[in-house]
Amino acid sequence: MKPFTVVQGPAAPLLLDNIDTDVIVRIERIARHKRGEFARWAFEALRYLPDGAENPDFILNRQPFREAKILVAGANFGCGSSREMAVWAIAEFGIRCVVAESYGDIFYNNCLQNGVLAITLPRREIDALAADAARGVPVTADLQACTLSSPGVGALGFTIPASQRETLLSGLDEVGLTLRMAQRIDQFQRQDADARPWVYAGV
Amino acid sequence: MNGAMRGRRDEMANTLFEKVWDAHRIEELPGQVSLLHVDRHLMHELTGAAAISELEARGVPVRNPGLTFATIDHVISTRPGRVDGDEDWSSAMIATLREQTTRMKIARFDVDDGRQGIVHVTGPELGLTLPGTTLVCGDSHTCTHGAFGALAWGIGSSELVHVLATQTIRQRRPKTMRIHFSGSLRPGVSAKDMALHAIGVLGASAGTGYAVEFAGPAIRALDMESRMTVCNLAIELGAKIGLIAPDETTFSYLRGRQFAPRGAAFERAVAAWRQLDSGSDARFDREVEIDAGAIQPQITWGTSPEQVAAIDAAVPDPGLETDAGRRAQLINALAYMRLKPGQRLAGIPVDRVFIGSCANSRLSDLRAAAAVARGRRIASHVTAWVVPGSLAVKREAESEGLDQVFLAAGFEWREPGCSMCVGANGDLVPSGQRCVSTSNRNFIGRQGPGAMTHLASPAVAAASAIAGVISSPAVTGVSR
Secondary structure, three states: OOOOOEEEEEEEEEOOOOOEHHHHOOHHHHHHOOOOOOHHHOOHHHHEOOOOOEOOOOHHHOOOHHHOOEEEEOOOEOEOOOOOHHHHHHHHHOOOEEEEOOEOHHHHHHHHOOOOEEEEOOHHHHHHHHHHHOOOOEEEEEOOOOEEEEOOOEEEEOOOOHHHHHHHHHOOOHHHHHHOOHHHHHHHHHHHHHHOHHHHOOO | OOHHHHHHHHHHOOOHHHHHHHHOEEEEEOOOEEEEEOOEEEEEHHHHHHHHHHHHHHOOOOOOHHHEEEEOOOOOOOOOOOOOOOOHHHHHHHHHHHHHHHHHOOEEEOOOOOOOEOHHHHHHHOOOOOOOOEEEEOOHHHHHHHHHOOEEEEOOHHHHHHHHHHOEEEEEOOEEEEEEEEOOOOOOOOHHHHHHHHHHHHOOOOOOOEEEEEEOHHHHOOOHHHHHHHHHOOHHHOOOEEEOOOOHHHHHHHOOOOOOOOHHHHHHHHHHHOOOOOOOOOOOOEEEEEEHHHOOOEEEOOOOOOOEEEOOOEOOOHHHOOOHHHHHHHHHHHHHHOOOOOOEOOOOEOOEEEEOOOOOOOHHHHHHHHHHHOOOOOOOOOEEEEOOOEHHHHHHHHHOOHHHHHHHHOOEEOOOOOHHHOOOOOOOOOOOOEEEEOOOOOOOOOOOOOOEEEEOOHHHHHHHHHHOEOOOHHHHHHHO
C-alpha cells in the first residue's frame, strides 16, 4: 500500500449529502472490470450524460479538477454498498484524500485499506474549505501534522485514530501485521472453543 | 468521548452490543481499534472469488475453512432451470468460486444441493447465524444477521482477504444507539414500514458511526423473518451494525437447523444466549423512541431511502425547504424520479414490480404478497417478478401453492438470487421505467441506468402490481 504523508493538489468540491457507492461506481463495472480499470468509471452516474458524453457541469470534468487530488463532500459520503471498488475508482482517478462531514462506515474502512485518507470535519469548516477550493487553489493534506490547509482558510486540524494513522503513514499491510499475531489468535480460539463450543462444533 | 467515560463503559459492558464486542476482542490497538475474532465468514461469488485469488497470489492459506461458508447469489441467473450466469463472464465467476471452495474445503451452498440462495437468507435458515457471534460478509446487508443478536456487518475486498488469512478483523469501536419501538403495529403495517419510517424520521446518516439496537414491544412482537427485515435496513440508516436481543422467538427459530447446536449442546448455548440483552441500566450514546402505532404503509419517492412517506401522502415541495443544500438534493431527486411537487404518491403509474432481495424474499414476505395477489390479475402494462430468497424458501412456497397464486395473477416465478435489487446478473429495470421494489436501495441507477425505484413492503408491491399504480393493499381490496 502506498504510504500517505502529504498530498497537495486541487480539491474538488462535491457538496452533496448521501453520495452512495452505487453512484461512485456502478455494479456492472465492478462485475466486469478488474482493479486498475476503474478510473474512467468513477462517478459514472454524475460524470457522463445518458449518451455517454461527458457532463460538462460535473466538477471532475472541469479544470483544474480533472487533476483533483482531494475531494470535499457533504455528509454520509460513500454510504450504501460495501464495494471496495468505489475506493479503487476514486484512487485510480487520482484522489488520495476525501474530506467529508461523515462517511459510510464500510467505505471509511475501505479507504484505510487503500492508502486513501478520509478526513472528517464539521460542516462549517467544510463549507469554508469548499468555497476556497472552488477557486482551484492547491489544498494540502498533511497526515504527519494532521492538518488540512488552503491559502484562503489556513490550516484546519483533524483527528484520526492512532493505529489508523500509523497504518496510513507506513503503508504497511494489515494482513501482514495480523499474521504476526497468529499465536495470540490460536490461544483465543482454544479458550473460546471451551466457552462457546457451538461456534466451532460441526464445522 | 473521553477515555474515562470509555473506561467506565467497558467495565459495565451492559449493552447487548458491548457484551458481544468484548467477548471477541483478541487485542486492543491504539485509538479504540480492536482486533476481533470472526466466528462466521460468509462469502458470495461477486467479491469472494477475487478475494480467494488474491490470498492465493500472496501464498497465504485460508486460516479456518471450517468457519467460512459460501453461496452463489449476486451474478447467478434467476431464469427457470438455470445453474450458472446468463453470460460468459458471470458463469466464469461462479465456476471460479465453485472450484476454489471445493479445493479449499469451504462449505458451499449451491444449486445442486438445494441450499443455494441469497447469503443473508441462507445463513439464518441453515442455523449458521447464532446469537452472540460475530459474522462478516463482503456485502453491506450483512447487518441482517443482527436479528439474532449477532454482531454482523459488511466488509470490503481487502478486509475479506484479512479475514480469510487471519479469521480476525480490525475494527474501530462504534458508538451505540437504541431505537425503541413502543406500542404495536396497526394491521396491514409491516416490518419494512417500520424500518422505512425510522429512516425517514431520523435520516439516512443518523446511524453512521453507530451500532443500532432495535428494541421495544413492537420489535419483541415480530417473528424472526420480520426482525431480519428491520435489521437489513440498518445500513440504510447509516449503521453498518443493527441488532436485536435474542429471546424465545429466536431460540425456537434456531432449534433443529442444520448448523445450530443440537440436544444438550443447544440447551447449553441457549443458557448463554439468555444473557445477551441490554440491562435495564444500559447506557447508549443515543436513544430514540418511535411510536409503532403511528406508522402507516410507506413508499419511497426519491433517490435515498430517507426520502419516504406514507402511501397516501404527496411528493414534497422543494420550494418549502429552507436549507439550500437539502433543497438542491430534493430538486435533483424529483428530476431523476420524474415527479412533481405536491403530486399524490398513490396513483402514480408503475411499469415494474420486484418482490425479492435480502430485505423481503422470505416465506412470510411471499405469503404477504400472495395474500394480496390471490384471485386477482396484475395490470396489463406491468411486468412483475417474484424472486424467492433461497431454494428452501422456493420449495416451501411451492408446497403451499404460492407459486400458483403468483403465476395465475400474471407474476413471473423465478429462481433465487439477488436479481433486480442490484442487477449484477443483468436483471435490470429498463431506463425510464418505474419499479415498485421490495429491496432496500432506491439510489440513482441502482436497478439499472435511468431506472426509477420506489421501495415498499411485499403487500404494497403486490397491490401496486395489480392496480398498475402505486397502491396500498387496502385500496386494492376495495377497488377490485
